[in-house]
Structure formats: structure tokens, C-alpha cells
Amino acid sequence: MSGEGDIKLLGMVVSPFVVRVRMALHMKGVSYEYIEQDLFNKSEILLRSNPVNKKVPVLIHGGKPISESLVIVQYADEVWSGKGASILPADPHERAVARFWAAYVDDKLFPAYIGIMKAATEEARAEKAKEALVGLASLEEAFTQSSKGKPFFAGDSVGYLDLAVGCNLFWLEAIRKMFGVTFFDVGKTPLLAAWAERFAGTEMAREVVPDADSAVVFAKKLQARFGSNTSAK
Amino acid sequence: MSGEGDIKLLGMVVSPFVVRVRMALHMKGVSYEYIEQDLFNKSEILLRSNPVNKKVPVLIHGGKPISESLVIVQYADEVWSGKGASILPADPHERAVARFWAAYVDDKLFPAYIGIMKAATEEARAEKAKEALVGLASLEEAFTQSSKGKPFFAGDSVGYLDLAVGCNLFWLEAIRKMFGVTFFDVGKTPLLAAWAERFAGTEMAREVVPDADSAVVFAKKLQARFGSNTSAK
Numbered sequence: 001m002s003g004e005g006d007i008k009l010l011g012m013v014v015s016p017f018v019v020r021v022r023m024a025l026h027m028k029g030v031s032y033e034y035i036e037q038d039l040f041n042k043s044e045i046l047l048r049s050n051p052v053n054k055k056v057p058v059l060i061h062g063g064k065p066i067s068e069s070l071v072i073v074q075y076a077d078e079v080w081s082g083k084g085a086s087i088l089p090a091d092p093h094e095r096a097v098a099r100f101w102a103a104y105v106d107d108k109l110f111p112a113y114i115g116i117m118k119a120a121t122e123e124a125r126a127e128k129a130k131e132a133l134v135g136l137a138s139l140e141e142a143f144t145q146s147s148k149g150k151p152f153f154a155g156d157s158v159g160y161l162d163l164a165v166g167c168n169l170f171w172l173e174a175i176r177k178m179f180g181v182t183f184f185d186v187g188k189t190p191l192l193a194a195w196a197e198r199f200a201g202t203e204m205a206r207e208v209v210p211d212a213d214s215a216v217v218f219a220k221k222l223q224a225r226f227g228s229n230t231s232a233k
Numbered sequence: 234m235s236g237e238g239d240i241k242l243l244g245m246v247v248s249p250f251v252v253r254v255r256m257a258l259h260m261k262g263v264s265y266e267y268i269e270q271d272l273f274n275k276s277e278i279l280l281r282s283n284p285v286n287k288k289v290p291v292l293i294h295g296g297k298p299i300s301e302s303l304v305i306v307q308y309a310d311e312v313w314s315g316k317g318a319s320i321l322p323a324d325p326h327e328r329a330v331a332r333f334w335a336a337y338v339d340d341k342l343f344p345a346y347i348g349i350m351k352a353a354t355e356e357a358r359a360e361k362a363k364e365a366l367v368g369l370a371s372l373e374e375a376f377t378q379s380s381k382g383k384p385f386f387a388g389d390s391v392g393y394l395d396l397a398v399g400c401n402l403f404w405l406e407a408i409r410k411m412f413g414v415t416f417f418d419v420g421k422t423p424l425l426a427a428w429a430e431r432f433a434g435t436e437m438a439r440e441v442v443p444d445a446d447s448a449v450v451f452a453k454k455l456q457a458r459f460g461s462n463t464s465a466k
Contacts, residue, residue: 052337052371066329068336079325092312096299103301104285138285 007032010046010058012039013210014218016110017069018057020167022208024073027158028084032059040225070102073163088160094146095160098153101142102164109135110168113183116175117219129181133188139165140189147191151198158202166199167209174215240265243279243291245272246443247451249343250302251290253400255441257306260391261317265292273458303335306396321393327379328393331386334375335397342368343401346416349408350452362414366421372398373422380424384431391435399432400442407448 009025009032011018025032037046037056049058049065058065059072061079066072077087088095112135115128146153146161153161172183184193199205242258242265244251258265270279270289282291282298291298292305294312299305310320321328345368348361379386379394386394405416417426432438 061326064326066326066333068333071329071332071336074332075325075329078328092308093294093297093299095311096304096308099304099307100299100301103304 005062006060007062008060009034010037010043010049010060011035011056012037014215015056016167016171019170019209020069020163021057021059021072021076023158023163023167023204024076024087026204026208027087027163028076028080030076030080030083069167070099070106070164073160077160085157086159087163089154097142097146098160098164101139101146101153101161104135104138104142105161105164105168109139109165113168113172113175116179116181125179129179132181132183133185136183136189136192140192143191143195147195152195158199158204162199166196166205169196169200169205170209170212171215173212174219177212177216178219238295239293240295241293242267243270243276243282243293244268244289245270247448248289249400249404252403252442253302253396254290254292254305254309256391256396256400256437257309257320259437259441260320260396261309261313263309263313263316302400303332303339303397306393310393318390319392320396322387330375330379331393331397334372334379334386334394337368337371337375338394338397338401342372342398346401346405346408349412349414358412362412365414365416366418369416369422369425373425376424376428380428385428391432391437395432399429399438402429402433402438403442403445404448406445407452410445410449411452 007025007030009018009021011022011034013036022034035043035045037043042054046056046058047054049060050056050067053067055067057069057072058067059075060066061075066075073087089098109132112128112132116125116132119125119128142161143153147155150156152158153165158166175181176183184196186193200209240258240263242251242254244255244267246269255267268276268278270276275287279289279291280287282293283289283300286300288300290302290305291300292308293299294308299308306320322331342365345361345365349358349365352358352361375394376386380388383389385391386398391399408414409416417429419426433442
């Protein structure tokens with residue numbers, strides 16, 4: 001603890017949304033107690049803290065729970081505004097653009113790549129892969145507009161949209177390993193491909209982001225449990 | 234115009250998300266040029282301003298477009314922070330709670346009530362009605378926590394979550410007229426039922442919210458066009 005009060009994070013190591021929050025807390029330089037949750041045997045503290053969605057991540061700060069990763073990231077930026085790096089841009093229009101694209105990532109990109117894993121047929125998988133690639137092509141545009149020629153969506157260093165996209169990278173790599181879908185094509189989305197390498201190389205990502213293989217192991221565990229079609233290529 | 238620069242809103246009168254933004258602009262006391270859009274014949278300005286989703290509302294402020302109603306509401310609150318009423322609460326935890334429930338409204342309540350209209354069978358309709366009522370029961374809890382015994386989610390006057398829920402009321406009334414589904418049961422969700430009456434009675438709602446009958450007319454137009462099962466009871 002470093003004086004911010006009692007801070008707990010209910011998480012699951014392989015959840016991209018938990019990784020997003022851990023990156024935000026890392027950016028703010030906030031220490032916290034991390035409590036791993038079992039998806040198949042939900043704890044009393046999780047059910048009590050997030051009775052509506054019963055999902056991780058949940059940040060519990062001074063006894064008060066907060067759910068939904070993007071809500072938690074904004075909360076962290078606001079409540080610890082004097083600590084660490086700023087996550088949201090200062091300019092209202094830039095904040096709006098970052099929020100728009102972060103919502104896009106969760107509403108369009110995430111369902112597409114989860115769809116690749118859940119697909120029952122090769123046709124369905126190809127369809128979802130196409131959706132994900134269309135989503136990434138839009139993000140390439142967003143990168144051009146947001147970064148203004150600088151290395152990250154937020155400019156010289158990582159910010160809200162970098163976290164929103166970047167927390168998914170280890171899963172995209174896991175899906176590449178499992179199904180041979182390449183998401184970052186230097187020919188099609190060169191800026192995003194270079195960004196993804198830069199992002200993965202940040203001290204924060206190296207510290208917080210799990211290995212893609214842990215996502216592969218988790219996906220195979222789900223497959224064994226539910227018989228979903230997540231066999232490796 | 235009242236000195237805030239060039240402000241345009243691309244909208245559709247019967248869209249709850251457009252109503253949400255109009256209420257926010259009303260709260261901030263901002264004048265703007267309203268440009269009605271045709272869902273079936275998208276304008277060049279809409280396609281250029283929101284090329285990703287091609288949807289209303291789009292706020293164009295000083296030539297810069299912003300999409301997604303909750304993003305626009307937060308933008309308005311930030312960029313005109315010195316004008317009109319505050320929309321988001323000042324306290325970071327209260328902001329997080331309001332953002333969580335606003336996302337819940339859009340992710341759970343809206344799809345459920347749209348599902349009632351699109352349902353192909355009575356069974357499917359009953360299922361979606363049940364989902365909507367479960368969602369409202371959760372919102373009754375949220376109201377208790379947020380309002381702390383005061384008249385609105387935000388306390389003494391309307392705020393972010395009031396707008397997020399309240400913009401849907403005229404559609405819920407339209408669905409009641411069309412399908413006989415009663416959403417605000419004084420027996421089951423007494424606080425929400427009383428809140429809905431108070432909200433509809435605000436000067437802002439009376440000024441900005443369209444009549445439920447205009448939503449009924451629009452739903453029937455969609456039915457005529459797509460043959461969806463939206464016949465009146």
C-alpha cells in the first residue's frame with residue numbers, strides 16, 4: 001500500500017479487461033491487493049461486489065466497488081489525478097475521440113475475435129476473422145488521426161486508447177497461434193503493426209501483460225469444459 | 234448561436250440517443266443547428282461525419298464531429314463546464330457509478346425493449362419483455378443507491394444517469410401502447426415509477442422529448458418497410 005487507502009482488484013490473469021485495469025493502475029503508480037477469481041466458482045466477494053454482471057475486473061477502493069474496465073480506468077485517472085501519468089487526454093475533443101474508439105474496440109473488435117474462437121465451422125471462423133480485420137483497418141485510420149505522427153494513439157506516450165486496444169494484444173497473438181489468423185499485417189495496417197510492437201515493448205506491458213501461451217492454455221481449458229471448437233491448427 | 238462557436242447536431246427526432254444529447258445541450262444552455270437525418274437515405278454530411286457507424290447523433294462543434302451519445306454528453310459537460318448545470322457528478326466514485334449504470338442501460342435495457350418490437354413470435358416477445366423488466370428491477374436498486382432518497386438519480390436535479398434512462402421513456406410508453414407491456418409497475422418498481430413521472434414533468438423533458446405517438450408512427454413505418462412484427466395490440 002502506498003497511502004491511497006485500501007485498494008483491492010478482483011481479476012483473472014487472462015482477462016484482457018483485467019489487464020487493461022492493471023495497466024491503468026501501473027500508470028498511476030498505485031499499489032493494490034490483487035485477488036484472482038475463479039470463473040467457474042465465483043467468490044462471495046465477487047458476487048457481492050458486482051451483483052449485476054458478476055464479472056471481473058472489480059476495483060474495490062476504500063470498501064466501494066467499481067465495475068466495467070473503462071469505467072475503472074477513468075475512475076483511476078480521476079481519483080488519482082495528481083499521481084503518475086495522465087491516462088485521458090486533457091482536451092475535451094481528444095477525450096471524446098479516445099472514448100469513441102475505446103467503445104468501438106469493446107463493441108466491435110472484442111466480439112469479432114471472441115467469435116473466431118467460438119466459431120463452430122471454418123466458414124463462421126473466416127467470417128469473424130474478416131470482421132476483426134475490418135475493425136483493425138478502421139483502427140488504423142483512428143491511429144493516424146489520434147497519434148498525429150507520434151508513436152502512440154495518445155501521442156508521445158501511452159494513454160486511454162492505447163490501453164483499450166493494447167490489452168487485447170496477447171489474445172490476438174494467442175488466436176494467431178491457435179488458428180493462424182494474422183491480425184497485424186504490415187502490408188495492410190502498417191501503423192498498427194508498428195504500434196503493437198512498440199506497445200508490447202513498453203515497461204508497463206512487459207510488467208503487466210501475460211504471455212500469449214497462458215491465453216492458449218485458458219482457451220484449451222474452456223474447450224475441454226464446454227467442447228467449443230478451439231482446436232489448434 | 235450563443236457564442237459557443239458553430240454547433241450542429243445531426244439527429245432523428247425519434248431516436249432516444251438523439252433525445253439524450255438534446256437534453257444534455259439543453260442542460261448546458263447551448264444553442265445549436267439541428268439537422269434531421271433520413272435513416273433510409275443517409276446524407277453526405279452524416280456519412281462524412283460518422284464514417285465508422287453512420288449513425289446519429291453526431292455533434293459537430295467547430296467543424297469537428299463527435300459520435301456516440303454518451304461520449305457526446307460527456308464532451309458537452311467538459312467543453313461547456315462553466316455553462317448551465319453539471320451533468321456528471323463531481324465525486325469520482327459517483328461518476329463511476331453513473332457511468333456503470335448508463336452503460337448498463339445501453340447494453341441491457343435498450344436491446345431488450347428493441348427486442349420486444351422486433352420479436353417474431355409472442356413467446357420471443359414475452360422473453361424480451363421479461364429481460365426488460367429484470368433490467369428495470371436492477372435500475373430500481375441503482376436508483377436507491379444513487380439518489381440517496383432524493384428525487385433524481387443524480388440527487389436534487391437531473392444528471393448523467395437521469396438522461397441515460399430518461400431518454401428511453403417515450404419509447405417505453407410507445408411499446409406499452411403497441412404491445413401492452415407495462416414497464417413501470419408501481420408495485421414492483423415504485424421508486425422508478427415515481428421517478429419516471431417526475432422526469433417527464435421537468436421543463437427539459439417537456440421541451441425536448443417527443444410524444445410517444447411519434448415513436449408509434451415511426452415503428453409502424455419500419456413495419457411497413459421491413460414487414461417486422463410490430464402490429465398494435
